[in-house]
Amino acid sequence: MADSWKNPLGMFDVAGKVALITGASGAFGAVAAKALAGAGCKLVLAAGNETALADVAADCQKLGAEVAKVAIRPSDEAACTRLVDVATEKFGALDILVVASGMNKVAKIDALTPGDFEGVMDANVTQSWLLARAATVQMKTQETGGKIVLVSSARGLLGHPAGYTAYCASKAAVDGITKALGCELGEDNITVNAIAPTVFRSPLTAWMFEDDDKAKGFRDGFLARVPKGRLGEPEDLIGPLLFLSSKASDFYTGHILYADGGYTAG
Numbered sequence: 001m002a003d004s005w006k007n008p009l010g011m012f013d014v015a016g017k018v019a020l021i022t023g024a025s026g027a028f029g030a031v032a033a034k035a036l037a038g039a040g041c042k043l044v045l046a047a048g049n050e051t052a053l054a055d056v057a058a059d060c061q062k063l064g065a066e067v068a069k070v071a072i073r074p075s076d077e078a079a080c081t082r083l084v085d086v087a088t089e090k091f092g093a094l095d096i097l098v099v100a101s102g103m104n105k106v107a108k109i110d111a112l113t114p115g116d117f118e119g120v121m122d123a124n125v126t127q128s129w130l131l132a133r134a135a136t137v138q139m140k141t142q143e144t145g146g147k148i149v150l151v152s153s154a155r156g157l158l159g160h161p162a163g164y165t166a167y168c169a170s171k172a173a174v175d176g177i178t179k180a181l182g183c184e185l186g187e188d189n190i191t192v193n194a195i196a197p198t199v200f201r202s203p204l205t206a207w208m209f210e211d212d213d214k215a216k217g218f219r220d221g222f223l224a225r226v227p228k229g230r231l232g233e234p235e236d237l238i239g240p241l242l243f244l245s246s247k248a249s250d251f252y253t254g255h256i257l258y259a260d261g262g263y264t265a266g
Helices: 004-006 006-011 026-040 050-064 077-091 116-140 165-186 213-225 236-243
Strands: 017-020 042-046 067-070 097-101 146-151 190-197 256-259
Touching: 017 026, 017 077, 017 116, 026 042, 026 050, 026 097, 026 236, 042 050, 042 077, 050 067, 050 256, 067 077, 097 116, 097 236, 116 146, 116 165, 116 190, 146 165, 146 236, 165 190, 165 256, 190 236, 213 236, 236 256
Parallel strands: 017 042, 017 097, 042 067, 097 146, 146 190, 190 256
Antiparallel strands: none
């Protein structure tokens, strides 16, 4: 503890840690990859889009990170186990898991098929559980334990009128997994937490940041409920990620950390 007083920022140091990030070519996954690369982590990056994955991996290498890229999705138990194996075979450990893979299907309930619903639940819930399970098996063998960071959403807490039944249900389930595993794995020195963003800038949401009438209409309605008065930027996710990935969060587990400018508080 004395060292912490002398260098409190050292509690956020993740240099040399091994991090596995799924969905690494997506909006949140790319932010996580580059943030942890810049912080000195060794990375295993996974995504189904091989071209986009290569681009993110190249960005991380430019930041000085050692990178192993795996062009697979965590679609089943074997794939999840394989991703953990890559981390241990390449770097000898798995310290951090960031599950940024997932999907959404926007449709009102009478237009949403059972297959659509099951697909969202599988991508967001089942695959998060399988990855956490595979990581747990490895992290329990390590004296240092590990950090599991899932990606939830403000929609895990709040509903949405525009056809989000599958997405809201899936993110509420991710919140439940986070809390249950936080309780279950505490004695194993493994923390399990989730970051829950609201709208932040990405290729899918770029239109919301434009100056046209459609974007302004959306922002006027949405920002009326955001105390910070703006939409999120990718940089807003870096601080929470580093906190939950580092020693600084050793006493925090089972938490849903809302990166939302106060949206869920009001």
